[in-house]
Amino acid sequence: MYSSELIKGTLKTIILKLLSENDKMYGYEITQKVKELTGGKIQLTEGALYPTLHALEAQGILTTKAVNVGNRIRKYYSITKTGKKVAAEKVSEFTEFMNTMVYLLDLKLNIG
Amino acid sequence: MYSSELIKGTLKTIILKLLSENDKMYGYEITQKVKELTGGKIQLTEGALYPTLHALEAQGILTTKAVNVGNRIRKYYSITKTGKKVAAEKVSEFTEFMNTMVYLLDLKLNIG
DNA sequence: TAAACATACATAAGACTTCTATGTATATAA
């Protein structure tokens, strides 16, 4: 698990990227997917995730659809057309930022 | 200039890396060096920089030496032996984190 | 079968980091 300091500011980018590639996902599913894809190195907390999802919905970047699964409610999130643009911008800005940091910190990444 | 959201959490790493490679630097010099190295894309603000430098000094990671330049005081910061360890850890953690993000976001960086 | 763990949502209080604005003061360029 990385120190929270490092992960700061990346939550929205991660959520939007995942929802750009999946028609719909629910909150818990997002936490599990990120945990799985990062080998447990990034674990989103509910206290950060849910308020962010709500904010993205309020901004028209995501839409929701509540579904009953057994007796439980599951809230699916989907990205809007506007949201896809925002997602692409966020990811590309993050890419540029990482390139800058790689240069600034003189890093050697394991790419390829 | 990147959105501040992205840069969050990287300030300490940047400062420590620069001071690992330079015997001594003063606050204003750090802002200028970062601005120069990143082509203006990362501009550290004083409101974030100075409190961070003070905190790192309080933690024994940095030491200071005030020098008179003309009629002005310049406060040079140097990294301690303990600080160098912390710096190396921070940079290596950041490297791992970036590798994780590159995989998670499926990014193509301009390395090499 | 009771306890523990996983699923699934949510919020509130506090902590931490950063931004904006402000303040002080000198030196230099337009």
Added chain:
DNA sequence: TTATATACATAGAAGTCTTATGTATGTTTA
């Protein structure tokens, strides 16, 4: 003489995230 650059610093506000808590169901295991 006005603006810009150098050089430090802090206070208040804003934003993000953590920790803790709450509710409720489903499943595994001792």
